Amino acid sequence: MTGANTAINLSVFGVFVLLTLYVVYRASTRNVSASDYYAAGSSFTGTQNGIALSGDFLSAASFLGISGAIAVNGYDGFMYSIGWVVAWLIGLMLISERLRNTGRFTMGDVMAFRMRQRPVRAAAANSTLVISLFYMIAQMAGAGGLMALLLDVHSKVGQAIIIAVVGIVMVLYVLVGGMKGTTWVQIIKAVLLILSVSLLTIFLIGKFGFDFSSMLDRATQRSPLGEAVLSPGVKYGATDLSKIDFISLALALVLGTASLPHVLMRFYTVPNAREARKSVVWATWMMAIFYSCTLVIGFGAMALVGTDKITSAPGGENSAAPLLAFQVGGTVLLGIVCAVAFATILAVVAGLTLTASASFAHDVYANVIKHGEADPRDEVRVARITAICVGVLAIVGGIAANGQNIAFLVALAFALAASANLPTLLYSLFWKRFNTRGTLWSIYGGLTSCVLLIVFSPAISGSKSSVFPDADFAFFPLSNPGIVSIPLSFLAGFLGTVLGGEKADAEKQAEMEVRGLTGIGSGLR
Amino acid sequence: MTKALPSVSRPATPGFATFEEEPRHALLIDGDGEPDYGAIQTSEDFLDLKRRVKRFILPATLVFLTWYITFVLLSAYAADFMSTPLFGTVNVGLTMGFLQIVTTIIITMAYARYSKRKLDPQVDKVRALAETDEELA
Numbered sequence: 315m316t317g318a319n320t321a322i323n324l325s326v327f328g329v330f331v332l333l334t335l336y337v338v339y340r341a342s343t344r345n346v347s348a349s350d351y352y353a354a355g356s357s358f359t360g361t362q363n364g365i366a367l368s369g370d371f372l373s374a375a376s377f378l379g380i381s382g383a384i385a386v387n388g389y390d391g392f393m394y395s396i397g398w399v400v401a402w403l404i405g406l407m408l409i410s411e412r413l414r415n416t417g418r419f420t421m422g423d424v425m426a427f428r429m430r431q432r433p434v435r436a437a438a439a440n441s442t443l444v445i446s447l448f449y450m451i452a453q454m455a456g457a458g459g460l461m462a463l464l465l466d467v468h469s470k471v472g473q474a475i476i477i478a479v480v481g482i483v484m485v486l487y488v489l490v491g492g493m494k495g496t497t498w499v500q501i502i503k504a505v506l507l508i509l510s511v512s513l514l515t516i517f518l519i520g521k522f523g524f525d526f527s528s529m530l531d532r533a534t535q536r537s538p539l540g541e542a543v544l545s546p547g548v549k550y551g552a553t554d555l556s557k558i559d560f561i562s563l564a565l566a567l568v569l570g571t572a573s574l575p576h577v578l579m580r581f582y583t584v585p586n587a588r589e590a591r592k593s594v595v596w597a598t599w600m601m602a603i604f605y606s607c608t609l610v611i612g613f614g615a616m617a618l619v620g621t622d623k624i625t626s627a628p629g630g631e632n633s634a635a636p637l638l639a640f641q642v643g644g645t646v647l648l649g650i651v652c653a654v655a656f657a658t659i660l661a662v663v664a665g666l667t668l669t670a671s672a673s674f675a676h677d678v679y680a681n682v683i684k685h686g687e688a689d690p691r692d693e694v695r696v697a698r699i700t701a702i703c704v705g706v707l708a709i710v711g712g713i714a715a716n717g718q719n720i721a722f723l724v725a726l727a728f729a730l731a732a733s734a735n736l737p738t739l740l741y742s743l744f745w746k747r748f749n750t751r752g753t754l755w756s757i758y759g760g761l762t763s764c765v766l767l768i769v770f771s772p773a774i775s776g777s778k779s780s781v782f783p784d785a786d787f788a789f790f791p792l793s794n795p796g797i798v799s800i801p802l803s804f805l806a807g808f809l810g811t812v813l814g815g816e817k818a819d820a821e822k823q824a825e826m827e828v829r830g831l832t833g834i835g836s837g838l839r
Numbered sequence: 840m841t842k843a844l845p846s847v848s849r850p851a852t853p854g855f856a857t858f859e860e861e862p863r864h865a866l867l868i869d870g871d872g873e874p875d876y877g878a879i880q881t882s883e884d885f886l887d888l889k890r891r892v893k894r895f896i897l898p899a900t901l902v903f904l905t906w907y908i909t910f911v912l913l914s915a916y917a918a919d920f921m922s923t924p925l926f927g928t929v930n931v932g933l934t935m936g937f938l939q940i941v942t943t944i945i946i947t948m949a950y951a952r953y954s955k956r957k958l959d960p961q962v963d964k965v966r967a968l969a970e971t972d973e974e975l976a
Contacts, residue, residue: 389921389932393914396939400907403946407896527927534928545922546914546932557915564911568904591954598947602940609937824876831888832965834874 320465322649330657331483334502338487338495348690351697352419352672353582354494356838360589364596366497367580369504371398371571371597372604373449373662374456374632375724377507378655380605381638382631384612385624388533388543390550391612393560395605397567402601404736405572406594412743412830414581414590415838420669421578422677425738425757428822429750431686435677437757441734442575442673444761445727447707449574450666452723454480454712456632457659463629463636464652474713481709484664488671488701496664497583503661506654508604514651515607517642518614526610533617543616559792563725566796570728573735576669586838611635618642663708671700725794726768733760733799741807743830746823748807751815756807763802767795867968874969882968888961895953899946906942910935 349355358366376398383391417423422438457480458473467473487499522529530544537543550560571577581590615624615638627633639651675697680688688696715723738756741748767790768774774781776788792798811818829835867882869875879885913921914932921932 389914389936392933392936393911396907396910396936399940399943400903403900403903403943406947407900407950525927527929530928541922544928544930544933545918547918550915551918560915561911564907568907588954588959591951595947595951598943602944606937606940821877824880828874828876828879828885828965831892832879832885832962834879834966834969835876 322645323464323652326649326653327656330502330506330653331660334499334657335483335486335490337498337502338491341494341498342491348419348676348693348697350494351492351694352579352668352676354492354497356583356585357494358497358583358589360584360592361596362501363497363580363584363589364593365504365600366500366583367577367593367597368600368604369500369502369507369661370576370580370665371574371601372504372507372658373453373724374460374655374659375452376604377511377608377658378456378460378632378635379724380608381611381615382624382634384609385615385619385634385638386621386631387549388537388539388613388616389546390548390560392609393564394567395608397564398571399598399601399605401568401571402594402598404569405577406591406598408743409572409578409739410581410590410594411587413578413739414584414587415833415836416743416826416830417582419579419582419676420673421575421735421739422673422681425742425753426677426681427742428819428826429742429753430816432682434750434753434757435681437754438738439673439677439682441730441757441761442677443670444765445575445730445734446666446670446673447704447711448723448730449576449727450663450670450704450708451711451715452727453659453663453666454708455715455723457656458712458716459629459632460652460655460659463627463633464656468628470716473716477712477716478709480660480663481705481712484660484667485702485705487660487664488667488705489698493583493668496661496668497580499661499664503654503657504600507658508600510650510654511604511607511611514639514642514647515610515614518618518638519610521614521642522617529610529617530613533613536618536620537616538621543621555791558797559794562729562792562794562797565800566725566729566732566794569736569796569800570730570732573731573739574727575673575731575735576665578735579669579672580665587833611638614638667701667704667708670704671697674700726764726773729768729794729796729799730761730764732796733764733803734758735760737800737803737807741811742826745811747811747818749811749815749818751813752807752809752811755810756803759806759810760799760803764795764799767792767799771795879965879969882965884961884965884968888958888965891957891961895950895957899950903942903946907939910939 380391380394383394413424416427421442422435425438426434454477458477461467461473461476467476487496519526519529534541534543539548542548550556584590584593612634615634618641619637624631624634624637627637636648636651640648675693679696680686680693734757737760738753741752741756770788770790771793772780772788773793774788776786825835867875867878921930923931925931925934
């Protein structure tokens, strides 16, 4: 891309940053108590939080990654979209309302509700930190790649500076705005993203006379794969093994979404379970619209830009949406799309930072170190310091991972969440006998098996596209471990409970069940 | 974590019932003015709520998971069937994928409606069993 639009990109993006920082500053007039910092004083409505939820969830991987995956792989790219939409049903029916009723700030609140506090909270915090860091490094690395494309910054040093700037701005959001400020950033970003994506979609489909079929027809002509691009199997259909990998990915997507810590934490920003439900209803609509649009944008990019041009552009697959924007709307539209994509990274990373810092301060510092008797002011101070540390880690990690294949890092975060969090959450909400040992086994069982399988998978070593292409210590054949580690975690939780350990606390279980369904005792109305 | 929010405690002296505190029915509250969760858990109203929740969530979850997994398996192992053209160049697989999004919306709206009609009123009923001081706060 030419240098001329660098100025436009930068100014659109600069306007976004200034605007959001102003909003964050205005929103944060009162940001002293733990509840303000972690959960925005639970003052958001279901509608607001639903929009923010979709803002938190729709990362750069969703926007650039998915439209690019569709533009290059066609049908197999579309699979991601579907998994991510269907997944919200789990959040809606099984998790959101009960989580809002039983917990207060973090995932650990729910997992440790009727268990021994310290070990379970430590485990929940470990899982939150690992998942959030992986997700965050992927986003930061993505920011570097995006910059190569958008601002014509090709030197590694230049990209490192940009990653650092992203890190600093997002830490600012979190420190100044807390949950309230961060939520407003998510809302602004989600509205911008959905609006621009919908307009682009209407425009594109209009170009083909509102005939999706003829758009696909044109797309197949511009793809080296021809008709095959509309059928399953382009990316995952080659061997039996790659088909299992495909199923594994599909499972991780559908089961991981509703157990990502930063998604879970959003449910605490609303005043009660009914608003939490409303949030998910809104988020589901936003997702449905967004991912339907990515289908059109992906195939539209294939039809108008052509697969060859996309794969050979700097940034590869990820450049499909920006290239398409340039093709149909020139430098101005390109600038807008790029700024929205960049804002997306910024907002998602801020949400992750907040989640990680809350989990450390609330679960580890206040409950494990201080035995639940920390001064709330100290707790918030610890959370802020943690946010800075997490920001530094993410900047360093992002610079180190710059240029890596970010899709696998993101998929890994989903597999981790589906393995470590979902079984534990479901058991503790729905299984009477589940006990502390079962909880620890399912969290750590899921977390370690998932991490180990990834380390020994072709994603890390042994193939051309892996992180260490020259080494080969891969013995696990799948690049996504979900199909093994998710059932394993369910099994570990079951065995840990059945094979002894202390009996489940019946009184606490009664309290959790009653409170989860009705909110009695939670102080919520 | 049991006491999420500090609440003003109601004078819990028995025998001093005033007019505004006349209990409409036996409150499931223990000696400290806390809700008696064990008693609520086994109360008919709560069991009814549980049955209502289960009646929707269980079949709905089974349906959407089966439907999603069927779609994934068909994509992996029945590529030919999924490539059958349906409308112009739009094939069975793409249509099914889009229908996944549609069914997600349908189930979401159905659940929202069901909750409003069948669950929320029952939740209110159970909550009335344990009208604790937080209600007054």
